[in-house]
Amino acid sequence: MDIHHLKIFVSVYKNKSFSKAANQNFLTQPTVSEHIKNLETYLNCKLFDRVGKKIIPTKEADILYEHALEIIDKLQNLKENIEKIKKIPSGKILIGASTIPGTYILPSFIASFKKFYPDINIQINISDSQNVINSIFSGDILLGFVGTKINNSLIDYIPFVEDELVVASPNFFDKSFIDVTELLEYPFIVREEGSGTRKETEKWLNHLGIKLENLNIVCTLGSTDAVKQAIKKGIGISILSIHAIKDEIECGKLKALRIKGNEIKRTFYIAKHQKRTLPFIYQLFYKFLKEQSFTE
Numbered sequence: 001m002d003i004h005h006l007k008i009f010v011s012v013y014k015n016k017s018f019s020k021a022a023n024q025n026f027l028t029q030p031t032v033s034e035h036i037k038n039l040e041t042y043l044n045c046k047l048f049d050r051v052g053k054k055i056i057p058t059k060e061a062d063i064l065y066e067h068a069l070e071i072i073d074k075l076q077n078l079k080e081n082i083e084k085i086k087k088i089p090s091g092k093i094l095i096g097a098s099t100i101p102g103t104y105i106l107p108s109f110i111a112s113f114k115k116f117y118p119d120i121n122i123q124i125n126i127s128d129s130q131n132v133i134n135s136i137f138s139g140d141i142l143l144g145f146v147g148t149k150i151n152n153s154l155i156d157y158i159p160f161v162e163d164e165l166v167v168a169s170p171n172f173f174d175k176s177f178i179d180v181t182e183l184l185e186y187p188f189i190v191r192e193e194g195s196g197t198r199k200e201t202e203k204w205l206n207h208l209g210i211k212l213e214n215l216n217i218v219c220t221l222g223s224t225d226a227v228k229q230a231i232k233k234g235i236g237i238s239i240l241s242i243h244a245i246k247d248e249i250e251c252g253k254l255k256a257l258r259i260k261g262n263e264i265k266r267t268f269y270i271a272k273h274q275k276r277t278l279p280f281i282y283q284l285f286y287k288f289l290k291e292q293s294f295t296e
Contacts, residue, residue, distance in 0.1 A: 006068040008035040090119035096132040097145040104243040144271040157269040165264035167257040168240040187236030188215040192222045201239045
C-alpha cells in the first residue's frame with residue numbers, strides 16, 4: 001500500500017467526487033481512478049459505489065477512512081519530528097571508551113560539543129578496548145574510543161588524539177629526565193593484567209630490552225586513579241598517560257619524567273562499524289570530534 005494512494009483515497013472520500021479530488025491533487029481523473037482501483041485490489045474490496053452521478057463510500061471505505069487519517073497524521077508528525085531534530089538536535093548518544101579516553105580526554109570534548117548542542121545527552125560506558133570493539137561489532141554501541149586496534153575487518157579506526165606515556169613520579173623529584181636503567185632502581189607500581197596502559201608499558205619496556213618482571217614491582221593496582229594516589233603517597237613510580245596526570249602536574253602534585261632519548265607515543269582511535277549508518281545526532285558528534293581532535 002502506497003501512502004499516496006491513501007492521500008488520494010481521503011481526498012475522494014471527503015469530496016465524494018473523483019473529479020474534485022483530481023483537481024485538488026493536480027491529477028487527471030483517470031489517474032485518480034487508477035489509484036483507487038489499485039487500493040481496492042490491494043484490500044480486496046470495493047470502496048465506492050457509483051449511483052447515477054454520485055459516488056457513495058462503502059462500509060469498508062468508512063473503516064479505511066478512519067485508519068487512513070491516522071496513518072497520514074502519524075507520518076506527518078514523524079516527518080515534522082525528524083525535521084525538528086535536525087533544526088534543534090536532541091536525544092541520547094551512547095558510546096564506549098577505554099579508560100584513558102573515557103575518563104581524561106572525552107569529557108572536555110563533550111563539554112565543547114554541548115555548547116553547540118545542549119539538548120544532546122552523551123553517556124560513556126568505560127571498559128577495555130576489546131570489550132568496546134566487541135560492543136560495536138554486536139551492535140550495542142555505534143561509536144567507540146580505544147587505544148589499541150583490535151583485528152576486525154569490519155571496524156574502521158580513525159585517529160583521534162595523540163598520547164604520550166611518561167614516568168609519573170612524586171613531586172619531590174628534582175629532574176625531568178631519567179636513564180632507562182634507573183627504572184630498575186625505583187619502587188615501581190603497575191596496572192592490572194589486561195590494562196591497555198600496562199600492555200603499552202610492557203611493549204615499550206621490551207623495546208628497551210627490559211622485562212616487566214625485572215622491575216622492582218611493589219604494588220599492582222586496578223585503576224589509573226589508584227596508581228596516582230599511590231605515587232602521591234610516595235609508594236613508587238609508574239608509567240602513565242600524560243593525559244591522566246595533566247591536572248596533577250599543573251597543581252604540582254605529580255611530576256612527569258621522560259626517558260632520555262626515548263618517547264612513548266601512541267594514538268587513540270575513534271572506532272565505528274563499516275556497515276552501520278550513524279543516526280543524525282551521532283553524525284554531528286562524530287564530525288565535531290574529527291574536526292577538533294588533533295587541534296586541541
